[in-house]
Every structure is written in structure tokens, then in C-alpha cells.
Amino acid sequence: MNNGKKMFGKRWQERSYLLPNIFLPELRMPIHRSISTTRITQKEFKQISHEVMEHVFAIHNEFGRFFDERVYKLELANRMGGVALEPSVTVTHGNFSKTYFIDALVHGSALFEFKTADSIHARHRGQTINYLLLCDLAHGKIANMRTERVQHEFVNCHQRLENLRHPEIIDTEWRGQTSACEAMRDMVNALISDWGSGLEIGLYEEALTHALGGEERVHIPVPVFSSKGHIAHQSMRLASPEVAFKITALPERTDIFEAHTRKLLQHTSLAAVQWINITHQTVTFTTIR
Structure with a gap:
């Protein structure tokens, strides 16, 4: 497993990491038809x-x-x-x-x-x-x-977007693993304030990926391990070197998602998954470690 972590870390050492400041209020021009x-x-x-x-x-x-x-x-x-x-x-x-x-x-x-x-x-x-x-x-x-x-x-x-811009924010289970994770949370809050919470999940995910430097810097192959050692790499979206992020729109049964995420962590090099669940009424930030 150590070998996998070394390969994983090397990929990130070759990259400078900075969250671009793309969410300044004065730059917002949300929706154009x-x-x-x-x-x-x-x-x-x-x-x-x-x-x-x-x-x-x-x-x-x-x-x-x-x-x-x-x-x-x-x-x-x-x-x-x-x-x-x-x-x-x-x-x-x-x-x-x-x-x-x-x-x-x-x-x-x-x-x-x-x-x-x-x-x-x-x-x-x-x-x-x-x-x-x-x-x-x-x-x-x-x-x-x-x-x-x-x-x-x-x-x-x-629903109308103008009524979906102020959902309840729940972040009691969120832990900022890195400064980038904290900036990512601020980014999601800014997007919700700007667009509303009802749009397709892929849009929020694309915006976060863009803010983190684009697909090449965010979509990273992560080592996967079984009881017999390293078996494969799987591409995942990373907020920082050993922290993945996932955005969902689950109205219920979030416990099942969390249980399967913990299984994923047991078989990868990742230290945590930053999980953001967006519904019309709430935006929940959870760190699964």
C-alpha cells in the first residue's frame, strides 16, 4: 500500500496547487438567455x-x-x-x-x-x-x-431559482482537511447564492472542477487495494492530494451513500471524501474519513 501512496503523491508533487479566485461577487453574471x-x-x-x-x-x-x-x-x-x-x-x-x-x-x-x-x-x-x-x-x-x-x-x-438561493446550510460534520477544501465550501455556497440549489448536479461539479484547475488537475488516478495489495487505479475528483470530493442530490437514504464511501476509503490511498449533498431545501457538507 505504501508504494501506491508514493505513486499517488508523486503525481501531485508535479503540480502546483492553487484555487483560482473565480467567485468574487463583483464578477457574477449568473444566467443569460x-x-x-x-x-x-x-x-x-x-x-x-x-x-x-x-x-x-x-x-x-x-x-x-x-x-x-x-x-x-x-x-x-x-x-x-x-x-x-x-x-x-x-x-x-x-x-x-x-x-x-x-x-x-x-x-x-x-x-x-x-x-x-x-x-x-x-x-x-x-x-x-x-x-x-x-x-x-x-x-x-x-x-x-x-x-x-x-x-x-x-x-x-x-420551483423558481429565485426561491432556491437561500437553502439551509448544514456543515456540522464538515472538516476542512486543507485550505482548498475550505475554499471549495465557500465556492459551493457562492454558486448556490448565485444560481440556486435546483440545477443539475453536473453543473456544480463542473464549476468546482474548473475552480480547482480543470479536469487534468482534478481527475486523478487513485490506487485501489485489496487484501493482496495494489490491484488497479481508478480516476476520481480530488480537492487536494489525498482528499476526494463528491456532489450528490440525494433526498433520502444518505446513510447508504456514506456507508459505501467508507468502503471506498478502506480500499484506496485517500484520507477523506468531502461530500456535498444539494437539495432544494438544504445543502449539507460532510467530511467522511
Whole structure:
């Protein structure tokens, strides 16, 4: 096990480590939409959805189910007015930036996501909710064009980011293993204050990774050990040389996550995992050692 720790440490000795100060308040410009949006009622959305889906069914009947998403979107815009294809939403914080592209926004108020998958999955619903929050809209719809008959599903989001910027912060079990870990906690708090707590977890993770120096400096192979010694390396996100970090959005059963994280620590060179669990109501900072 000592050999593994030596290799692990050497990788870090070759790197200078500094958390860039990308979260100064004066640098914040949180969310930019390429087109303006208008929040409408569920009844109004259903009226628009009825018209859109009539075209979607007709396109599916004519084109079949084997084209890419873009073909169906383009044909919808050909057949119906008021359809904006792939409007962008850019989320920024200091010098971090990530741009999302909505499949279709109708009359600036009805959001539609097109899929070509075996079925509509939870990740598609999560993506659509993320887009609704970013666009400040309450109602959207997913249309899956790959199935024999169009599979479609309403997605509603009654939360608004402006109401998710002040969740309860719980950090009684957090231990700042290094100055970078403390800065990381401050960074997450700044992101929540800026964006809100309801967006996709990958966004917060990307922002933290960027702040820590980017993928090459954060995604590091960690030695894994069994009772017979070193067996492999596994890439993990590290906040500092022997401290990993993980962001989740678990509404319950966090004890199971913690139990499996302890098993991970028993079989790696890591000293701790800094765990940040973000829900709409709370942000919990936990150090698992």
C-alpha cells in the first residue's frame, strides 16, 4: 500500500496547487438567455402543446422513427410558426461558463425536448426540469420520436431559482482537511447564492472542477487495494492530494451513500471524501474519513 501512496503523491508533487479566485461577487453574471421567456399557466401550455403535438404526430407518421432529433425539430419549425430551435442559456460565475441548448421553445413560453431513445428515462426528465428552471418556465414536454408511436410526457416544475438561493446550510460534520477544501465550501455556497440549489448536479461539479484547475488537475488516478495489495487505479475528483470530493442530490437514504464511501476509503490511498449533498431545501457538507 505504501508504494501506491508514493505513486499517488508523486503525481501531485508535479503540480502546483492553487484555487483560482473565480467567485468574487463583483464578477457574477449568473444566467443569460438568448431569447426572452414568458411564464404561462398550465392551461395555456396545454393549448400550445396540443398544436405542437398534432404536428409532431404528423411528422412521425411521414418521416418514421429512425432520423436524428434535429430532423424532427427542423420539420416542426417548417410547419409551425413561433418555434425557436436550440435557443441557448448560458450559466456563468466569475470566469466559469457553461451553455445549454434547449431543443425547441414555442412562442417563448412552451419548452419541448425531443429524444430518439428506447424510452423516456429519468435523466430526460431531470434535464427538462433543469432547462425549465434556467428559462424560468413551469411547464415543458418531452417527445420521444424513436418508438413506434410517439412517446410523450409532460414535465412540470413549480420551483423558481429565485426561491432556491437561500437553502439551509448544514456543515456540522464538515472538516476542512486543507485550505482548498475550505475554499471549495465557500465556492459551493457562492454558486448556490448565485444560481440556486435546483440545477443539475453536473453543473456544480463542473464549476468546482474548473475552480480547482480543470479536469487534468482534478481527475486523478487513485490506487485501489485489496487484501493482496495494489490491484488497479481508478480516476476520481480530488480537492487536494489525498482528499476526494463528491456532489450528490440525494433526498433520502444518505446513510447508504456514506456507508459505501467508507468502503471506498478502506480500499484506496485517500484520507477523506468531502461530500456535498444539494437539495432544494438544504445543502449539507460532510467530511467522511
